[in-house]
Amino acid sequence: MWSAFAVLLCVTALLAYLNERFVRLPTTVGVTLAGALASIVLIALDALGLPGLRGWAASVLETLDFTTFVLNGILSALLFAGALSLNTRQMLAQRGSILLLAFLSTIISTALIGVASYGVFQLVGLDVPLMWALLFGALISPTDPVAVLDLLKRAKVPPKIETLIAGESLFNDGVGVVIFLALASAAGLSGYSHGETGAVQVLGLFAQEALGGLAFGALLGGLGYLLVRSIEQHAVEVLITLALVVGGYVGAAALGVSGPLAMVVAGLMLSLWRDQIFGEHTREHVLGFWETVDQVLNIVLFAFIGLDVLLTDTTAPQLLASVLMIALALGARWISVALPFALVRAREGYGAYTVRLLTWGGLRGGIAISLALGLPESPYRAHVVTVTYAVVLFTIAVQGLSIMPVVRKATAALEGGEGR
Numbered sequence: 432m433w434s435a436f437a438v439l440l441c442v443t444a445l446l447a448y449l450n451e452r453f454v455r456l457p458t459t460v461g462v463t464l465a466g467a468l469a470s471i472v473l474i475a476l477d478a479l480g481l482p483g484l485r486g487w488a489a490s491v492l493e494t495l496d497f498t499t500f501v502l503n504g505i506l507s508a509l510l511f512a513g514a515l516s517l518n519t520r521q522m523l524a525q526r527g528s529i530l531l532l533a534f535l536s537t538i539i540s541t542a543l544i545g546v547a548s549y550g551v552f553q554l555v556g557l558d559v560p561l562m563w564a565l566l567f568g569a570l571i572s573p574t575d576p577v578a579v580l581d582l583l584k585r586a587k588v589p590p591k592i593e594t595l596i597a598g599e600s601l602f603n604d605g606v607g608v609v610i611f612l613a614l615a616s617a618a619g620l621s622g623y624s625h626g627e628t629g630a631v632q633v634l635g636l637f638a639q640e641a642l643g644g645l646a647f648g649a650l651l652g653g654l655g656y657l658l659v660r661s662i663e664q665h666a667v668e669v670l671i672t673l674a675l676v677v678g679g680y681v682g683a684a685a686l687g688v689s690g691p692l693a694m695v696v697a698g699l700m701l702s703l704w705r706d707q708i709f710g711e712h713t714r715e716h717v718l719g720f721w722e723t724v725d726q727v728l729n730i731v732l733f734a735f736i737g738l739d740v741l742l743t744d745t746t747a748p749q750l751l752a753s754v755l756m757i758a759l760a761l762g763a764r765w766i767s768v769a770l771p772f773a774l775v776r777a778r779e780g781y782g783a784y785t786v787r788l789l790t791w792g793g794l795r796g797g798i799a800i801s802l803a804l805g806l807p808e809s810p811y812r813a814h815v816v817t818v819t820y821a822v823v824l825f826t827i828a829v830q831g832l833s834i835m836p837v838v839r840k841a842t843a844a845l846e847g848g849e850g851r
Contacts (some may be wrong), residue, residue: 435494442466443734458726459733460831466737467824473741489741497739498805501797502608505728507680507694511672512725514601514698515705515718521594522699528595528775532768532789533602537572540767541610544568547759548752552814555748555755562618563811569614570803571760571822572767573607574600575796588838592785596792604798605692609640611802621807644689645696651679652700659701660708665716668709672701672717732797736823739800745817752814753821760822765790784840791837794826 443462446469450461470488477485522529545561545568552559588596613636615623655675659668675697683690701708709717745753768789776785803819806812 435491438491439495439735439738440731442469442738443731446734446737447730457831458730460827462730462734463737463824463827466734467740468737470738470740485741488738492735492739492742495735497735497797498801500735501732501801502805503684505732506798506801507676507690508724509728509732510601510604510691510694511676511698512721513597514695515702515721516725517597517601517699517702518590518594519699519703521590522598523703525591525594525598525779528772528779528781529598529602531771531775532595532599533606535771536599536767537603537606537610539770540572540763541565541568541607543763543766544571544756544760547763548756548818551752551755551759555752557748557752557811557814559811559814562614563809563815566611566614566618566806567803567815567818569607569611570799571795571819572610572763573603573795573798574793575604575798588788592781592788595781595785596789599789601695602692605644605689605695606641608691608798608802609637609644609689612640613637639687640689641692643686644683644692647679647683647686647688648693648696649700651675651693651697655697655701656704656708660704663710663713665713668713668717669720672721733827736797736800736827739804740820740824742804743817743820744813749814749817750821753818756818757822757825761790764793768793784837787840788834788837791830792834794831795823796827799823 446462446465447458450456450458450465454461454465456464473485473488542565545565548567549559549561549564552564612623613634616632616636655672658671662668676694679693679697680690683693705714705718765786769786772781772786772789775781799819800816800823803816806815
């Protein structure tokens with residue numbers, strides 16, 4: 432496994448260098464597209480009668496196991512680092528809109544995309560059951576915090592809008608994973624079943640994962656506060672925060688609560704108290720460490736997304752379903768944002784372009800792909816994986832590269848007084 436990770440790291444460094452040196456796209460977009468292009472070239476060479484390279488590359492990626500690499504590996508660090516970098520006080524001031532979008536919007540989107548994808552699969556001749564379609568809706572609905580936070584740093588959106596989008600993406604990630612696990616348990620899928628699968632049991636599982644994750648994250652954040660505030664040595668403080676992330680994520684899994692939500696809450700709590708618990712010099716070291724971890728793992732993750740195209744064999748019906756679902760996913764995202772946002776927009780003073788920015792800035796990424804690839808083998812798995820890849824690559828390549836005009840209009844609306 433370590434040799435496979437070494438190969439991935441070297442390839443990622445090369446792709447990132449080539450992008451930074453010659454293309455200069457946003458790093459996440461550039462390495463994803465470069466990885467996908469490299470995968471397509473290897474597939475083409477294999478089809479032209481030059482076998483070997485594709486099989487070797489595919490075996491390296493399979494050794495790493497994308498699902499384990501993301502969900503049980505780097506996700507904890509990425510979520511904690513993202514939360515630690517945010518202004519928790521500003522987020523608390525906007526907590527109503529953030530939590531409404533994170534919970535209600537994700538539930539609405541899951542239902543809309545689930546039902547719509549069921550119709551699309553039937554339309555193109557792919558016999559995918561409704562429960563599997565709902566699973567697709569659950570895994571594709573959350574916006575990926577890794578992609579979104581990188582986008583916001585480059586786009587320089589107004590602080591109020593940045594906090595809204597970042598807060599929603601951090602929390603709806605955990606909510607989406609919990610919904611996915613509840614649906615997978617209800618469907619009795621191998622590796623996800625928790626015995627009884629009635630409505631009450633599924634709701635209980637949802638409450639245990641979500642509320643338990645929030646509570647456990649608060650406990651981790653409080654423990655970090657007590658430990659770090661009593662010392663003043665940056666190496667030890669980095670080690671403590673690293674232990675909270677790695678040990679806390681493993682502990683959340685053992686307790687049966689949401690690790691992603693726990694990491695977000697722990698990161699936000701330490702961010703809230705960072706001026707009190709970190710000295711002037713140690714704060715710079717600790718925050719710098721987590722910013723670097725965030726950026727490096729971010730690049731590795733998106734290179735992996737692009738390269739993983741190698742593992743996806745597609746058929747004509749799957750491609751047609753993918754094209755239709757890209758449009759439907761965008762429509763569902765707009766509806767799922769606009770409906771709950773109508774409850775808070777006037778009261779909290781958001782501009783008219785905020786819904787459009789939330790819609791077009793709703794990038795999907797590694798979490799969606801890792802959940803799809805983690806599905807058990809079945810006649811429907813390949814259909815769901817292919818459509819997931821298509822939606823993710825579209826959001827990263829097309830939406831990620833064309834977000835700036837929407838950002839400028841949203842900013843102009845705020846500066847003109849519409850969003851105050």
